Amino acid sequence: MTHYPAFNAPCANDAYDGAPDLDQEAEEVARLVKELDGPHRPEYYGPVTTAERREVILRLAAVHDRRWWRSRTEADGQLAESAAFALQQFDRLHPEEVAGPIGPDSIEWDAPGGTRAYVRSEYWTWRNVPPGCGPCDPHDPCEWHQR
Template identity: 30%
Template sequence: MPTNTTTGPAAPTPGEAYADAPEPHVETAAMLNLVRADHGTPQVHDREWVLRHAALLDRAALPAAAPARAGSGAVAGPGGGSNPAAVGAAMQLRQMDRHGGTGRGALGPDAPEWDGEEGAIGYLRQEYLVWRSGQLSDLAAVGAAMRAMAEVTDDNVRSGQAAGRGEPWPRGQLLDLARRRVAAYVRAVDFGVDAVADQRRAEAELRQLEAGGGSARA
C-alpha cells in the first residue's frame, strides 16, 4: 500500500490547489447563493457544494506556515493539522465520486493514493484545483459576468441621475434593474469577485421594490 501524502506527486500542495480560490467570505457567499438557487434543498447531494464546502474547511485548517502562493486566499488555522470536518467532507466527496463517476482529476477516486484521511484531503485538493481551473478557463462566462456587472452599475447611475432631474424611472423599470443587479452580482461572486456587499444592497432594494416601497438606494 503506497504511503498517503497530500504533498506528494499525486496531490497538489495547498498553495497549488487554492492559488486562485476566492477569499473565504466571498466563497461563503457563493455557497449561500447555491443554496438559495436550490430553494433551500439540502446540499449534501450537490457535488459542487460538497466540493466547495470541503475546500473551505480545509483552507481554514491550514497552518500559517503552509506553503502558498501570494493571493491564494488560504486561511491560516490555529492547529496545523487536518480539520476533522474537512476530512469528513473530503471523504464524502470521494465517496460521491466513486458512486457517481463524477471525479475529474488525473487520478480517480478509487486510486489507493487517496486512502486514509490524508489521502482524502489530497483527493479534495486535486478535485478543487481541476474544478476551479475549469471555472476560470471559461472565458466567455467570466467575460459575460463582468460585462453584466458593469452594465447594471451604469444603469444604476443613469436611474439615479434621472431621479435627480425629477424624472424617476417607472417602478417596473426599476424592478427589472434591481433583478438584473442581483443576478449580476450573484454571478460575479460565484467567480470570486468581492461583490458581496453590492449583492446585499441590490437584494435589499429588490425586496423594497417588490413590497411596493419604491426605490431603496444605498
C-alpha cells in the same frame, strides 16, 4: 509544483491559488447548500443535477480544507476530513463526475492526508481545466493541453 502526499496532487498553495476569498466563498457555498433542496431553491432552476450537487460538495470540502490551513485547529481538521470523505464517497457513486486525473478509489488517497489531497486535486482541476476536457491523444492534443 509541490506535491502532497508523495504523488501528483497539488499542495494547498497550488490548489487554492487564485481561489475566491475564503470568507466570501464560505458565504457563497452556504447559500448554494440552502438552494440545493427545499424551499430555498428557486422554482425556475428545476431539479438539482448530479453535477450541481457535486460542485457544492466539492466547494464545501475545499472551504473546510482552506479553513484548516488557516487555523490548524483540531475541530477544523475534523470538519475538513469529514467533508473530504463526503466528496470521495459521492464521487465513488458518480464516477462520471470525477474531474481530476486520479479517481476516488485510488490507493494514493489512502495515505495520511489523502482524502484532503483528493479535494485539492479535484478543486484544482475544477478551477483550471475546461469542463469535458479529458485525456487527449498525445499526437493530437486539445487546445488546453497544448499550453
